[in-house]
Amino acid sequence: MTQKRIVVLLSGSGSNLQALIDATQSGRIQGRIVAVISNKPDVKGLERAQDAGIAALLLDHKGFDSREAFDDALQQLIDRQAPDLIILAGFMRILTAGFVRHYLGRMLNIHPSLLPKYKGLHTHQRAIDAGDSEHGCTVHFVTPELDGGPLILQASVPVEAGTSADQLQQQVLKCEHHIYPLAVEWFCAGRLSLTTTGVTLDGIQLPASGQRV
Template sequence: MAVVRKTRVAILISGRGSNMASLIAAAEASDFPAEIVLVAANRPEAPGLAFAAARGIPTRALDHKAYPSREAFDGALQAELAAAGIDLVCLAGFMRIFSAGFVEAWAGRMINIHPSLLPLFKGTHTHEQALAAGVRLHGCTVHYVVPELDAGPIIAQAAVPVRPGDDADTLAARILVQEHRLYPQALALVAGGQVRLEGERVVFSDDVVPADGALLSL
């Protein structure tokens, strides 16, 4: 029986990497179509590096402050990704903006999870933005990364109700539960070839596309 090659994934983090941990846990299943072969951080003190190393995953710390420019940092990161034979990059709380050239080099092969129902509430402090806007639904989005911040084609979304009395912390905690569930599902679809990027459009296999043409996980 032929052995199916798994998609080789690098996860990029800046902090504790809770979404990273959910991806690592999912990838431990024998039938998961991706394997996590590298975790890299732009902050050497990122706690997620120790978490990954304790699970036998190679780690790299590239302190962005040590590089003279954004392009120099991106070049060093690219060298690490190439050396590890990476097929797909997952951003998991990676708090750094890439140069356009780096993003374009990974077009269709780099995904991110963002704590809002994009295209609403881009950038940071998304939960505060949602509460200020008075929305009744908030959530998270997995999307392909493009040069424009938080603007890439959407792969998957999960929504939660905004409850009376919610503050940013309670809302964030409830959404984080959904992030940890949604990101592994989305990675499995991308790594398994059931989702792909064609131009600026996400294309789904017939077996994962609901009737309305969007993948929304509730």
């Protein structure tokens, strides 16, 4: 099977990028990360890409007058890489609907909560404040609705009494590093797809809550 071409978008340290680099280099994922694009300069994620011999590209959003202008430029930059899959790995930008529709069915995101709970920011503190007994992360296909795309995979951790938001974040991050490469592995192997009725794995539709691991 031909290796899938992957573009990763990020804004920060790129720990999920590193998990994906490790999984592609080991041969677990039948794909190759052809470019990493950041909207912020001097972030660790770009260093990780360079260290792995991957094209590290900067498109600073501060150089654009509008969200639409930035997304247009980003789309052109991505399309020059001819990707099969776009991965959001801590990309801290709200994307325009037109941009998302252009990549519908081939763009994934990971969110640090058990969606549909806690869309947006500060998810770990919100889970603690709500007294939740479990928290976790979700991989989903990206749609124009923020953190609202069809769910693929979820992993959870217990919320112990006295746990801080920082401690919970680290626990959830370990889960992210496990399930994000797994979802990408499925996609690159042709097992995972987005249809008009939902997410399918090996031709079988997943429940609306995704698959738990």
